[in-house]
Amino acid sequence: MKRSIALVLALAAQTATAQEAKRPEVLILGVYHMASPGRDVFNSKVDDVLAPKRQQEIAELARVLEKFKPTKVAVEWQGQSRLDDRFKKYVAGQYVLTANEVDQIGLRVAKDLGLETVYAVDIDGEFPWLGLVNYAKANGQGTQLDSLLAEIGTMVKNQNEFLSQHSVLETLRYMNADSKVTEDVGYYYREARYGENGDYAGPDLLAEWFKRNVRIYNNIMKLQKSPDERILVIYGSGHLGWLRNMVASNPALRLRKLEEFVGR
Secondary structure (H helix, E strand, O other), X not given: OXXXXXXXXXXXXXXXXXXXXXXXXXXXXXXXXXXXXXXXXXXXXXOOOOOHHHHHHHHHHHHHHHOOOOOEEEEOOOOHHHHHHXXXXXXXXXXXXXXXXHHHHHHHHHHHOOOOOEEEOOOOOOOOHHHHXXXXXXXXXXXXXXXXXXXXXXXXXXXXXXXXXXXXXXXXXXXXOXXXXXXXXXXXXXXXXXXXXXXXXXXXXXXXXXXXHHHHHHHHHOOOOOOOOEEEEEEEHHHHHHHHHXXXXXXXXXXXXXXXXXXX
16 A cells, blocks of 8 residues: 555656646846947946957857757847848848847847747837826925935946946846846835825836736747747846746746856
8 A cells, every 4th residue: 555655656746747847948038238228217338248358258148048948039129020030131141240139149049059030029018207206206205216216226336337347147147146136126116105096106107017028928928839948038137027927927837047057
């Protein structure tokens, strides 16, 4: 009887292990915007990623990401046909990569691995920032909001200084660390305190940001065609915590992180 129970438990363990192995894997890489388009409330100051030293560092990053063996690469980009054309030309040696991380990481890794496509999964969304600012000023909370913004500004400054003294891989390890991701998400929740019945400025800002991210998550989910899928997602770090949480909360997926592949 004891042997029968042990056999059942062993078979159950093997089944659980097999099911674990069959879950599609998603690695979300949070990045700073390498071309620094200046579209965020706070923007990173970056040096030239096309300089030889940075190019060597990005090649090092690519080698680490390729240990994940992604079957698909998804990027912060809208317009699949335009991205397809760019990638096709790059593979054919007819396109020189720009400073944008879509090119520098996404296209580079996909070509290295012989993938046929890089997937555009971005979607626009509302970000009613002025509504939050106006509410705080109109309700005597402008100083409190300014203090919070000063904290965020200091965080961005510290990140800029870290980048200036470290490699691209070291900087992304810093940005993708669990403690840093938690801190970044926390700023959004702290902004949600500004509002009241009739004008939920802060909660509305948070809701719109979540809505954009959950739509991006939906686009990523559509890329899963088999249990063996391994999807590398490259996105601005402001999205990282939200997308990570969505993937981690889905029991049908397995979340992977950059740190797992460093030094392997």
